[in-house]
Amino acid sequence: MPTSHSARPEAQGLEDLDDLSLRILGFERAWASRLGPREAAIRAEFSVSAARYYQMLYALIETPAALRSDPVLVRRLQRLRDARTRARAARTLRTDDQDPAS
Numbered sequence: 001m002p003t004s005h006s007a008r009p010e011a012q013g014l015e016d017l018d019d020l021s022l023r024i025l026g027f028e029r030a031w032a033s034r035l036g037p038r039e040a041a042i043r044a045e046f047s048v049s050a051a052r053y054y055q056m057l058y059a060l061i062e063t064p065a066a067l068r069s070d071p072v073l074v075r076r077l078q079r080l081r082d083a084r085t086r087a088r089a090a091r092t093l094r095t096d097d098q099d100p101a102s
Contacts (some may be wrong), residue, residue, distance in 0.1 A: 016065030020046075024057055025066065029073055 017025070027045055034041065039050040046053055060066050061077045 009066060015068055019062075020056075021060050021063075021066065022069075024053075025062055025070055025073060028057070029070070 023046070027042075029030070031038070031041075042048070042050050042053045050055070056082060057077070061074050067074045
């Protein structure tokens with residue numbers, strides 16, 4: 001007979017996350033249906049700059065607890081972050097490869 005712990009692994013992830021982490025994941029989950037400037041919403045909701053918010057978000061999505069709490073959301077956020085990182089690297093490489101004499 002399975003225990004409640006093994007029957008609901010997402011509950012374990014929620015117990016491991018602090019209130020701020022849960023709020024960040026909730027904000028990201030709800031953002032798809034929101035309109036308006038994201039940076040202003042971040043500042044209003046969390047009272048931090050967008051840069052600080054993204055630092056907290058990227059650290060959060062690397063934690064096993066976040067992955068257990070909402071694996072679909074966390075994997076989507078990881079993919080988006082990785083795509084932005086690749087795009088940024090491609091822009092940097094393209095700039096470095098250009099001949100400065102031309």
